[in-house]
Amino acid sequence: MVASKAVTIVALALPVLLLTTTAWPQSHALPAGDVQAIYKRLLPQIERIKIFDHHAHPGFGDDPDVDAQATPPQHLPYRARETNPELVTAVKALFGYPYSDLSDEHMRWLADRSSKAEKGGGTEYFDAILDKCGIEASVANRVAMASYLNPKRFRWVFFVDSFLFPFDNKSVTGENPDQGVYIPLQEKVLHRYMQQAGISRLPDSFDDYLGFITRILEENQKKGGIAIKFEVAYFRSLYFSDPSKDAAAAVYRQYHSGGVPAPEAYTTFQDYVFRYLVREGGRLHLPVHLHTAVGEGDYFSLRRGDVLNLENVVKDPRYLATTFVLIHGGYPYFREVIWLASMKNVYIDTSEIEVLLYPSEFKNALKLWLETYPEKITFGTDAYPYSSALGSEQEYWLGTHSARDALTAALAEMIASGEVTEVEALKMARGYLHDNAISLYPR
Numbered sequence: 290m291v292a293s294k295a296v297t298i299v300a301l302a303l304p305v306l307l308l309t310t311t312a313w314p315q316s317h318a319l320p321a322g323d324v325q326a327i328y329k330r331l332l333p334q335i336e337r338i339k340i341f342d343h344h345a346h347p348g349f350g351d352d353p354d355v356d357a358q359a360t361p362p363q364h365l366p367y368r369a370r371e372t373n374p375e376l377v378t379a380v381k382a383l384f385g386y387p388y389s390d391l392s393d394e395h396m397r398w399l400a401d402r403s404s405k406a407e408k409g410g411g412t413e414y415f416d417a418i419l420d421k422c423g424i425e426a427s428v429a430n431r432v433a434m435a436s437y438l439n440p441k442r443f444r445w446v447f448f449v450d451s452f453l454f455p456f457d458n459k460s461v462t463g464e465n466p467d468q469g470v471y472i473p474l475q476e477k478v479l480h481r482y483m484q485q486a487g488i489s490r491l492p493d494s495f496d497d498y499l500g501f502i503t504r505i506l507e508e509n510q511k512k513g514g515i516a517i518k519f520e521v522a523y524f525r526s527l528y529f530s531d532p533s534k535d536a537a538a539a540v541y542r543q544y545h546s547g548g549v550p551a552p553e554a555y556t557t558f559q560d561y562v563f564r565y566l567v568r569e570g571g572r573l574h575l576p577v578h579l580h581t582a583v584g585e586g587d588y589f590s591l592r593r594g595d596v597l598n599l600e601n602v603v604k605d606p607r608y609l610a611t612t613f614v615l616i617h618g619g620y621p622y623f624r625e626v627i628w629l630a631s632m633k634n635v636y637i638d639t640s641e642i643e644v645l646l647y648p649s650e651f652k653n654a655l656k657l658w659l660e661t662y663p664e665k666i667t668f669g670t671d672a673y674p675y676s677s678a679l680g681s682e683q684e685y686w687l688g689t690h691s692a693r694d695a696l697t698a699a700l701a702e703m704i705a706s707g708e709v710t711e712v713e714a715l716k717m718a719r720g721y722l723h724d725n726a727i728s729l730y731p732r
């Protein structure tokens with residue numbers, strides 16, 4: 290009896306012994322490891338990951354097809370100003386720029402270089418930019434593709450906002466100086482689509498108008514379009530009610546051949562057409578990209594553009610077949626936006642944020658997201674030809690370098706705090722920089 294009692298004591302004591310001698314995973318608030326050493330170990334591995342840039346507007350500065358809108362005069366945030374010395378680093382790395390400032394005189398060197406490439410018309414110039422930034426392929430979110438962009442490396446995402454503005458837009462255009470710049474450009478895009486469909490005026494019936502929209506979506510998909518893009522947060526609220534088709538058709542009947550609709554009537558029409566486009570995006574397997582962060586221009590409304598306004602749409606089970614990509618991650622509402630990614634069809638893109646913010650702060654947003662839904666976060670630069678100092682070329686460089694730095698720092702902290710292993714961290718890095726986004730599109 291004595292012997293068996295001893296055995297029982299040993300058996301009981303064994304799990305306790307194991308618990309005290311084996312390091313079972315447990316995360317902790319303070320880093321237990323050497324964050325700097327982990328960062329140094331991870332960085333070269335992360336630099337080798339070829340990137341898929343999920344949101345960019347590549348192009349030369351004078352190409353009107355780069356975007357469906359222009360940049361109104363604005364008070365630029367600190368890092369985006371031409372005084373940012375990182376821009377000199379970017380052009381030295383990309384082009385071997387021989388000067389150490391961006392004075393008007395020296396920038397002529399850059400302008401000459403790019404206009405020579407533009408005149409040459411080949412695809413090598415932008416291919417080389419991607420190569421230098423370690424980008425395998427990039428989205429080209431543009432009104433139309435350009436012959437100087439290699440279709441094997443640049444994948445077209447086209448704009449659909451203009452379908453929401455077919456009537457007399459006098460009242461919208463007069464809202465503030467920014468709208469005065471934006472809305473006429475939307476009208477131009479709609480006219481372009483009408484030309485594409487061979488019509489000189491809006492169809493008589495609402496059903497035919499919806500048929501015209503579908504025709505453009507299908508044609509643009511055949512021309513290589515992989516997703517549709519809304520920048521509608523610049524023009525109106527991101528809250529879309531759920532009006533009946535009859536209500537929208539009544540507005541169309543009244544205004545398609547003239548007259549300025551009252552704001553409520555116009556909104557009813559737009560809410561219906563927006564949801565129609567969301568459904569078509571699901572049917573045609575064209576993911577829906579939505580601008581969801583603070584935008585350019587001094588009049589951008591943070592309240593109207595708040596990404597949470599989209600909650601009733603992205604969490605609507607009727608749209609489970611539609612993939613939503615929340616471009617620019619709803620910034621500054623980044624703490625809130627990640628909870629929308631609980632939906633299997635909702636993804637968060639980080640473009641613009643890694644250039645608006647410095648890496649020291651971008652790292653914190655990225656870390657929170659990777660700690661919550663790491664498989665739903667995708668990378669983008671928002672490269673765009675803002676000015677001769679900040680062209681899309683420089684932004685590709687700044688975006689990729691800032692993001693790799695912030696990503697490595699976020700993962701190093703997570704490893705040192707016992708949240709993930711290095712193997713898991715590198716899987717997250719590959720997901721963020723490439724795999725998560727690429728899985729959404731046909732090869």
Ligand SMILES: [Zn+2]
Pocket residue numbers: 344345346430671
């Ligand atoms: Zn953009």
